[in-house]
Every structure is written in C-alpha cells, then in structure tokens.
Amino acid sequence: MNEFELIRHYFDRRQSVPGVIVGVGDDGAVLAPDPNTDQCQVIDTLVEGVHFPVGTDPADIAYRSVVVNLSDIAAMGGRPRWMTLALTLTDASESWLGAFSSGLFAAADKYNVVLVGGDTTRGDSVVVTIAMSGEVEKGCALLRSGATPGDTIFVTGTPGDAAAGLALLQQREANEYLVGRFLRPTPRLETGRKLVGKASAVIDISDGLVGDLGKLLQASGAGAEISIDRLPLSDALRARFDVDKQRRFALTGGDDYELCFAANADSVVELAGITAIGKVTESTALLCLLNGDVVEVDDSGYRHF
Ligand code: ADP
Ligand code: MG
Numbered sequence: 001m002n003e004f005e006l007i008r009h010y011f012d013r014r015q016s017v018p019g020v021i022v023g024v025g026d027d028g029a030v031l032a033p034d035p036n037t038d039q040c041q042v043i044d045t046l047v048e049g050v051h052f053p054v055g056t057d058p059a060d061i062a063y064r065s066v067v068v069n070l071s072d073i074a075a076m077g078g079r080p081r082w083m084t085l086a087l088t089l090t091d092a093s094e095s096w097l098g099a100f101s102s103g104l105f106a107a108a109d110k111y112n113v114v115l116v117g118g119d120t121t122r123g124d125s126v127v128v129t130i131a132m133s134g135e136v137e138k139g140c141a142l143l144r145s146g147a148t149p150g151d152t153i154f155v156t157g158t159p160g161d162a163a164a165g166l167a168l169l170q171q172r173e174a175n176e177y178l179v180g181r182f183l184r185p186t187p188r189l190e191t192g193r194k195l196v197g198k199a200s201a202v203i204d205i206s207d208g209l210v211g212d213l214g215k216l217l218q219a220s221g222a223g224a225e226i227s228i229d230r231l232p233l234s235d236a237l238r239a240r241f242d243v244d245k246q247r248r249f250a251l252t253g254g255d256d257y258e259l260c261f262a263a264n265a266d267s268v269v270e271l272a273g274i275t276a277i278g279k280v281t282e283s284t285a286l287l288c289l290l291n292g293d294v295v296e297v298d299d300s301g302y303r304h305f
Contacts, residue, residue, distance in 0.1 A: 001092070001094070003120060006092060006097065006120065007024065007118075007120060008025075009097075010097045010098070010100070010101040011024060011085070011101060011104075011115060011118060012024040012025060013105070013115075017114045019031060019032050019033065019034070019081065019082075020032075020082070020114055020116055023114070023115075023116045023117070024115065024116060024117055024118070028117065029082070029084070029116035029117045031081075031082055031116065033081070033133075033135060034135055036137070036138060037135035037136060037137060037138060038135070038136055038137075038138050038139065038140075038141055039133050039134070039135060040072075040073060040076040040078045040133065040134045040135070040136060040141055041131070041132075041133050042069050042072035042073060042076075042131070042132050042133075042134075043069070043129065043130070043131040043132070044065070044068045044069050044072065044129070044130060045127060045128070045129040046061065046064065046065050046068070046127070046128045046129075047125065047126075047127050048061075048125045048126040048127065049125060052064065053166075053169060053170060056183070057099060057103075057183075058096050058097075058099040058100035058103065059099040059100065059102050059103030059106070060103060060183040060184060061100065061103065061126070061128060062099075062100045062101070062102075062103035062104035062107070062128070063103040063104070063106060063107045063183070063184050064183060064184065064185065065085075065104070065128040065130050066083070066104060066107035066108055066111070066113070066130060067107055067111075067184065067185050067186070067187050067257060068130075068185075068206065068257060069083065069130045069131075069132040070107070070111050070113065070132070070187035070189060071185070071187045071188070071204040071206070071257040071259075072132075072204060073132060073134035073187075073189065073192070074187050074188045074189045074191070074192035074193075074204060074259060075142065075192060075202050075203055075204035075259055076134065076136060076141045076142055076143075076192070076202075077136045077140060077141055077142035077192050077193060077195060077196040077199075077202070078134030078135055078136040078141070078192070079112075079134055079135050079136070079189070079193065080111060080112060080113040080132060080133075080134045080189065081113060081114065081133055081134055081135055082113065082114050082115075082116045082132065082133050083108070083113050083114070083115055083116070083130050083131060083132040083133075084115070084116060084117045084118050084119075084130070084131050085104070085115060085117075085118035085119075085128070085129070085130050086118055086119045086121075086127075086128075086129040086130075086131075087100075087118060087119070087120050087121070087127075087128055087129075088121050088122070088123040088125070088126065088127040088128075089120070089121070089122055089123070089126060090122070090123065090124065090125060090126060091122075092122070111187060111189060113132060136196065137196065140196050140197060142192065142195055142196060142199055142201075142202040142261075143201060143202070143219070144201050144202070144203050144215060144216045144219035144220065145201060145219040145220050145221075146199075146200040146201045146220060146262070147200050147201035147216060147217060147220035147222045147224075147262035147280045148200055148220075148222065148262070148280060149222060149280050149281055149282045150264075150279070150280065151200050151201075151262040151263055151264060151279070151280040152262070152263060152264070152265040152276050152278070152279055152280075153213065153224055153226060153260065153261070153262050153276070153277055153278040153279060153280060154260070154261055154262075154263065154268065154274045154275060154276050154277065155205075155209065155231075155232065155258055155259070155260050155261075155274070155275055155277055156188045156191050156258045156259045156260075156273055156274050156275075157186065157188070157232070157256065157258040157273065158232050158233055158234035158237065158250075158258075159205060159209050159231065159232070159249075159250045159251075159253070159256045159258050160231075160233060160234075160237050160246060160247075160248075160249030160250030160251075160253050160256070161177070161178050161181035161182075161234050161236065161237055161249075161256065162178075162181045162182040162185055162253065162254070162255035162256045162257070163182075163208075163249045163252075163253020163254060163255055163256070164178045164181075164237055164240065164241060164245075164249045164253065165177075165178035165179040165180065165181050165182035165183070166182045166253075166255060167249075168240075169182060169183075175236060175240060177234070177236040178234075178236050178237065178240065181256070182255055185255065185256065185257040186257070187257060188204075188257070188258060188259045188273075191259055191271065191273065191274065192259060194271055195259075195261060195263070195268070195271075198263055198264075198267045198268055199261040199262065199263045199268070200220075200261075200262045200263055200264070201216050201219070201220050201261060201262045202216075202259055202260070202261040202262075203215060203216040203259070203260050203261070204257055204258070204259055204260075205254070205256045205257065205258045205259070205260055206254055206255065206256075206257060207254045208251065208252040208253055208254045209231075209250060209251050209252070209256075209258075209260060210251045210252055210286065210288065210297050211252070211254075212260060213226070213260050213286060214286050216260065216261075216262070217280075217284070217286055218284075220262070220280070221284065222280050222281065222282070222284065223280070223281045223282065223283040223284045223285045223286060223287070224278050224279060224280050224281055224286050224287070225278050225279055225281055225286075225287045225288075225289055226277045226278030226286070226287070226288055226289065227277060227278055227288075227289050227290075228247055228251070228288055228289065228290045228295065229290060229291065230275065230276065230277045230278070231247065231250045231251070231275075231277060232275040232277075233246050233247075233250055237249065237250075251288065251297050252297065252298070262280050
C-alpha cells in the first residue's frame with residue numbers, strides 16, 4: 001500500500017460534515033467556523049515510550065491522543081470541531097493502522113470532532129501529534145487566570161485513577177477500571193461547557209492535581225488551601241492501594257484529564273460529577289491540609305512538616 005492509498009484507506013472517510021468545505025485529500029482543509037464564536041486551538045504530542053508504554057494497543061494510543069486534545073478544549077469551555085493528525089510510524093503494518101484508525105474514529109465520533117487532514121511519515125518511534133480546534137461563544141473562553149480569593153476549588157471525577165492504572169500497566173498487572181482510566185480517559189466536555197460564564201478559572205489535569213492547580217493559581221495571582229481528606233477517590237483506587245498511595249496518585253499522578261476549577265460555589269450547585277476540595281486564598285501559596293495540618297506535597301508524594 002503506498003502512502004496515498006494508506007491515507008485514503010485509513011483516514012479519509014469522505015463524509016459530508018457541516019462547516020467542512022474541503023477535508024482530507026487536498027493540500028489543505030477549508031473550514032467555515034461559526035462567525036459568532038472564538039476559536040480555541042490546541043495541540044498535543046504523544047511519544048511512544050514517553051507518553052504511553054511501548055506495545056500499547058494502537059486503538060488506545062489513538063483514542064488517548066484524541067482525548068488529551070479534547071480535554072484542553074474542555075478546559076477552555078469549547079465545543080470541539082476539527083482536528084489534524086501528524087503521524088510518525090516505524091512501519092506501516094495494516095493491522096496497526098487498522099486498530100489505530102478505529103480507536104481514532106471511535107473517540108472522534110463519540111465526541112463530535114472531525115479529522116480534516118494530516119501528515120504521515122516514517123521514523124524511529126511512534127509519535128502522534130493532533131492539533132484540534134474548538135469554538136466558544138465570543139469572549140467567553142475559560143482561562144486559568146480568573147481565580148479570586150473566596151472562590152471554591154472543585155475537581156471533576158476521581159483523580160489518581162489514571163496514574164494508578166499506568167503504574168499497574170508498567171508492572172504488567174491488571175485492573176480493568178484503573179488501566180482503562182489511563183488508556184481511555186474521559187474528556188470533561190459537558191462540564192467545560194456548563195462552566196462557561198460560571199467558573200472564574202479552569203485547567204485540565206494532565207501533570208497532576210497539585211502541579212496543575214499551582215499553574216492555575218500562578219496565572220490568577222492567588223493561593224489556595226485544599227483538604228486531602230476531601231479528595232474524591234474511586235472505589236477501585238481504594239481497593240487496590242494503601243491510603244498513602246491513593247492520596248499520592250490523586251495529588252501528584254498525571255494523566256487524569258479531569259478539570260480543576262475555581263468558582264463561586266452557589267453558581268455551580270447544580271453541576272453533577274464535581275467535588276469541592278478547597279478554597280482560593282489571598283496568599284500565593286498552595287497549602288494541602290490533612291486533618292487540619294499542613295503537609296508538604298511534592299512529586300514523590302506528600303509528607304508531614
Ligand atoms: P502534501 O504533500 O500536500 O502535504 P500529503 O500527501 O501529505 O499532502 O497528504 C495528502 C492529503 O492527505 C492531505 O489532505 C493531508 O491533509 C491528508 N493526510 C495525510 N496524512 C494524514 C493522516 N494521517 N490523517 C489524515 N489526513 C492525512
Ligand atoms: Mg501539498
């Protein structure tokens with residue numbers, strides 16, 4: 001199969017989609033964005049051996065590559081529309097490509113984003129880059145920078161599951177739920193949309209709750225106190241790891257793609273799937289409290305002062 005046939009077979013679906021004037025197949029895509037919106041543009045690269053273990057099912061690699069971008073769109077309050085895919089392959093085996101494209105379109109169809117172009121090359125390891133654009137009402141994109149002292153800090157879902165899943169995967173141990181949270185995280189697009197006009201600051205958690213909340217606070221020029229005992233932990237995480245590990249995964253593990261946001265608590269009471277974990281403060285420090293005591297959290301976990 002030559003490159004042209006490969007693209008045609010695995011990535012060109014020739015469907016007609018509103019807003020896509022020209023999709024895969026020409027020198028560039030021609031798109032008609034909704035004129036009443038601002039465009040959010042995001043991009044993420046996943047490198048084999050760095051962002052996913054060598055030997056990961058290509059369907060999962062593709063699914064995850066789409067979701068990590070959707071998560072950034074969710075954190076901006078956007079609705080996803082289009083994506084392009086730059087794919088570096090070590091070989092072009094048909095079974096690999098078949099699985100990859102099925103995972104890619106499974107995520108794309110589930111979350112309503114359309115592949116409109118890309119680039120395919122050969123290299124020494126698998127590298128997947130997806131660039132995606134989404135739309136949000138003019139002037140309404142959610143930013144990291146608006147957290148205000150007195151706001152409540154919330155998190156979606158149950159952070160820590162993906163990092164626990166990756167740890168199990170690396171030890172070749174099984175746990176369908178936890179490993180699934182790593183391989184196929186849920187982009188919080190619905191929550192992101194509902195936060196438009198409500199949240200004062202939003203970030204998605206790719207590097208770990210404490211690190212990413214720290215970025216939000218820095219952008220906002222504020223600090224926070226969060227309670228470790230209020231972290232929402234999944235039953236699967238609790239059943240599989242001791243309490244220290246559970247908290248370590250939830251605080252510093254990455255790859256969850258949950259949203260962390262600041263908001264006036266009254267404005268989000270009706271939102272499902274969120275948990276209040278703390279408050280924005282005037283100081284610029286991020287304090288983690290355990291039973292009222294401040295504990296220090298770093299990359300290797302947390303420890304008492
Ligand atoms: P060019 O040489 O003009 O850059 P290519 O031969 O690389 O074009 O690509 C031909 C068409 O196929 C373009 O529309 C491009 O966007 C699309 N394409 C290439 N690789 C992929 C891919 N992995 N996924 C989706 N579309 C792709
Ligand atoms: Mg060209």
